[in-house]
Amino acid sequence: MAETNQRNAYGKTLVELCRENKNIVALDADLGGSTMGKMVEIEPGMEERHIEMGIAEANMISTAGGLARVGKIPFCSSFAVFTAGRAFDQIRQSIAIGKLNVKICGSSAGCSDFGDGATHQSVDDIAYMRVIPNMSVFVPADANETVAVIKYMASHEGPMYMRVNRNPYDNVTPEGAEFVPGEPVVLKEGTDVAVFACGIMVIKALEAAKALEGKISVKVVNVRSIKPLNRESVIDIAKSVKGCVTAEEHSIIGGLGGAISEALRLERVPVEFVGINDRFGSSAHNYKDILDYLGLTSDHIVEAVEKINSL
């Protein structure tokens, strides 16, 4: 049975990739037990391929740059707030300017680390990473897609950032499907409103589409590649409907909503955002509560779709 937890999918695939390619190494900053980078460390014969960097993310990222320069393919993992956030300048200078072949995993991304509160919840990592020239930014919709994305990252050159959710939920994409960066994928056809979603909001968008069946025809689009993003494909989808909604577990500033709006900047297409409204997260006792609290539910998508449909 397919894995439903993105972190487990990440760790297991990383072990497989290490076996296939002797140049792949996994770096962690004392959170390998959460990122599942530790799976490499505990795999018999793979111990040396896991490089523990201690609680020092800035050093981890620049060290990875050095490793890449001598032919290694480093996967650096920590919580998204500590890779994209804390090590931003190291990603920018040590990695991105020189286009070094470093892969960065922003684990426990969005509000998926519900208990730890605002300090540990990345409401802004997509924006940070997307704005850096030469960086690619991928947000898999589920565990199946996580496998496809990490395989792509391991076999293609260049700096790449991948966002990984902490909690299990049902797969919405098929096991073993190919990952093509740049292309949004239509998961469900519809003729009235298109919902561009990423990460956990893809499954919420599918739920919203189902709830609106018979009333509004909703097209659900999985934007697993935030950057690159094929502008023509976004325009074609937007023009096939009356308007669009974006849905992301991220600030409405600078993330998926920003990327889609930029792509549509010369089009006469209304776009509404479902996302985190310029605020930090909060501790919660479970994942559902924090998503409800921040307005990241299928009901919020339904509301936004209805608003666009009634324009």
Added chain:
Amino acid sequence: MAYSEELIRSLKEKGQVLRRDCIKCIGVGVAGHVGGSCSSADLVAALYFHKMKVDPKNPEWEERDYFLLSKGHVAILQYAALAEKGYFPVEDLPHCKDIGFYLQGHPHLGIPGIEAGTGSLGQGLSLGSGMAIGLKMDGKPNRVYVLVGDGEMDEGQIWEAAMSSSAKKLDNLCAIIDNNGLQAMGVIKDRLPNEPVADKWKAFGWNVIEIDGHNMEEILEALDEAEKFKGAPTAIVAHTVKGKGISFAENQVGYHNRALTQEEFDKAMEELA
């Protein structure tokens, strides 16, 4: 004496050549990093013209040693060394900072002989540490040298890299501290005092060698000793003079990044002749 007089003389002269190249390139009326280029010049000359295995005709030669300028603001010094070594024409140096030209204000990948981008301080030692880890994993004998500024030691990442490099026992890594005592806006001991520098590196598990960073014999001995030392990375704490070789700039904070007048330029070139 383990080194011939001829070798010492020629390397000292190379240091002066590099200083002259820097001043020529900085020119008159436009700010340039005079002070830190001159303090590091003898160290860089010893590395490129004696110690390091490099091939200017094949900058990506697999067996090369690596040099990283963590104090990336003295890029012009490294460019001068690379040009004098034959990586690219010396005539290109004055075009440094021209829009779109390959010699940018700070080192970046793509310039022949440059191993990593630096400029935002504190990152070069980590980059060098990563190279050293990778080379060790592959059982390769290449060495990695990183030139770190003493002002740059304000950056916390230097100490993260100091810890991880000793934890990983990177005896193929050598940090050289250009310990000139000044930073952009003042005297280090009056701002964030960093002494005892040598003891700090020792406490972080490094093999430490203290030298006069303008005494070529001491520089060469330290580099050889660093190569022989096994089980830990080596930090060479090189006591230097900021602005070395230019009387009016020596130990002067104001010449960190300064535009020279025509008179200053002429005097500097005369003194460095």
